[in-house]
C-alpha cells in the first residue's frame with residue numbers, strides 16, 4: 001500500500017519536494033527509516049504486515065475476483081460452458097461473525113497521506129523496512145545506478161523503435177521456434193533499491209519478465225544450465241546448489257587426507273566482485289564458445305529441452321519425443337543477440353547495456369557461472385602435477401580455494417601460497433577477487 005518507488009523510477013521525477021517539511025533529514029533532504037520514526041504506526045514498521053480488510057461487501061468483491069480469474073479460460077476446451085459462481089458458494093467461504101475493524105487500514109492511509117510527495121521504498125535485503133526519501137535523492141540514486149553508469153549508454157531511439165528493430169533481428173534469425181515474440185511485450189522498467197547497510201548506496205534492479213523475448217530467453221537459460229551442469233565436476237569449482245556442498249566437502253576432505261605427509265590445508269575464501277556488471281561481452285561469448293567446442297568434440301550437437309516441465313539434456317540426435325531440440329549454432333547466435341539487444345527503461349530514458357551480463361534475465365546466472373567455470377578449468381589444468389593439492393568450491397560469486405601442504409617442509413607451504421596467488425589471477429581481469437578469509441586448518 002505504501003511503496004511508490006517504481007512510479008518515481010519510471011517517471012524520472014527529480015525535483016526536491018521536502019523543503020519546509022517536518023521530517024527527519026540528512027544533509028538537507030528527507031531521508032529516514034520509517035520504523036525508526038517516532039510517529040510511525042506499529043503496523044507500518046514492517047512493510048510485510050497486512051492491514052485488516054474492510055469487511056463490507058466482502059462477498060461481492062470475492063465473487064468479482066473469482067470471475068476475473070476465470071475470465072479467459074476458454075482455451076481449456078470447447079465443451080467448457082460458462083463458468084460462474086453462485087452467491088451461496090461465495091458466502092460459504094466467509095466467516096460472517098467477525099466485526100468490521102479497519103483501523104489499521106485507516107492508519108496506513110493517513111500515513112500515506114502525510115508522506116505524500118516523498119518516495120517510500122523497501123530496502124535491498126531488508127524488504128520489511130521502508131526508507132522515506134526526498135524524490136531528488138531517489139533520482140540521484142537512479143542516476144548513479146543507471147544513467148551515469150559506464151555499463152549503460154543512452155539510446156536515441158524510442159522504446160517502440162528499439163522493440164521493432166529487436167523484433168526484426170529476432171524473426172530473421174529464426175528464434176521464433178525457441179519462443180514466440182510476445183506482441184504485448186515491452187522493455188523492463190528499471191528501478192533502484194537503497195542498500196540495507198548503507199542507504200546512500202543503491203542496487204540497480206532490471207525486471208525483464210515483460211520483455212517480448214522472455215520465453216526464448218528462459219529456454220536458452222535451460223540450455224545453458226544443462227551445459228554448465230554437464231561439465232565434469234572435478235574440472236571446475238561450480239556448485240549447482242548449496243545442498244551439494246556437504247558431499248563435495250567430504251570428497252575434498254578424503255582427497256586431501258593422504259596427499260602428502262602431515263597434511264594441512266590452506267583455505268582462502270573470496271567474493272567475486274562485479275561478477276555480472278563488469279564482464280566484457282567478448283569474454284562471455286568466448287566462454288560459451290569454448291563450452292560448445294567441448295561438447296562438439298564429444299560428438300554432441302545440441303540440447304534437448306523438455307517441452308513441459310523442467311529438464312534439459314545434451315544430445316547427439318535431433319529427435320526426442322516431447323523435447324525441443326536447440327542446436328549449438330542457434331544457441332550461440334541467441335547468446336550474441338541477447339548481449340547486443342539488452343535494453344531497459346530508467347527514469348523515462350531508454351538505456352542499452354553495453355558491458356556485463358544482461359541484468360535480470362534468466363540466462364544471466366548460467367552465463368556468469370559458465371564464464372567462471374571456464375577460468376577455473378584453465379587454472380586447474382595449468383597446475384600440472386600440483387593439481388592434486390588443490391580443491392575448491394564456488395556458489396555463484398562466493399568462491400573458496402583449498403590448497404594442501406605438508407607441515408614438515410617450509411617449501412611446501414610456500415608453494416601453497418603461490419598456488420593461491422595464481423588462483424587469484426585466474427579470472428577475467430575485469431573481475432576482482434576480494435579475499436574474505438584465509439586460514440590454515442587440519
Ligand SMILES: [Zn+2]
Pocket residue numbers: 016017018019028029030134135136
Ligand atoms: Zn529534498
